[in-house]
Amino acid sequence: NAGVMQNPRHLVRRRGQEARLRCSPMKGHSHVYWYRQLPEEGLKFMVYLQKENIIDESGMPKERFSAEFPKEGPSILRIQQVVRGDSAAYFCASSDRGQGYNEQFFGPGTRLTVL
C-alpha cells in the first residue's frame, strides 16, 4: 500500500512564475491537509480538503494561493506569481477521517525554491 506521494520533490521557479504542487493521498484516504515549513520555522497548517470541497482554508495566504482536491486525481496546491518568501517545504498529509483523533500520514514534501 503506497504511502502519500508528492511531486515534484524539488521545484525551482523564478519570481512571478506559477508553482503547482501535487499530492496523492494514501489509498482509501479522502482527507488531505497541506502544511508549509518556512526555513528555520515550524510547520504551519495551510488548508484542509475533502474530495471536491475545501473544509478549512484558514491558514492560506489571502492572495496567490489556491488548493483543490478534485473527484479524480491528486490534490493540487497552486501558487501564482511566486515571490522569494514562498521558498519553503510544502508537506501534504492524508487521513481517513477529519474530526477528532486521526493519524495523518505525511508525504515526503516538495521543496520550493524561488530565485
Added chain:
Amino acid sequence: RKEVEQDPGPFNVPEGATVAFNCTYSNSASQSFFWYRQDCRKEPKLLMSVYSSGNEDGRFTAQLNRASQYISLLIRDSKLSDSATYLCVVIDNQGGKLIFGQGTELSVKP
C-alpha cells in the same frame, strides 16, 4: 501567545543520557496530543500519542497535565539515532488540523 510552545533547544547530550522536552498549549479545550519526530527537515513522523494517564513506549515516556496545559517527552538511554527535531503537536478540535510547536532539536553525541 503561540498555540503550542516548546523548549527552544538545541539539546546536546552524550549517548546514554536522559533528556526531557517540555511543551505548553494555549487552548484548554484541546483533546488530542502527540509527539512527532522530524529528521533533517524531512516529513514528520508520529512518535507517540500522549494520554492523561501517561504512556510509555520503550525508552520514550510521554506525559500530559491538563490542569497546567503541559506536555512532556522523556527519552532515556539516548542513542545516536535519536538525534532529530521533536515536535509537540495538538489537534484542532474543529477540523482535525495539526498545530505544531516550533520543535526542539536534539543532538546525541558519542
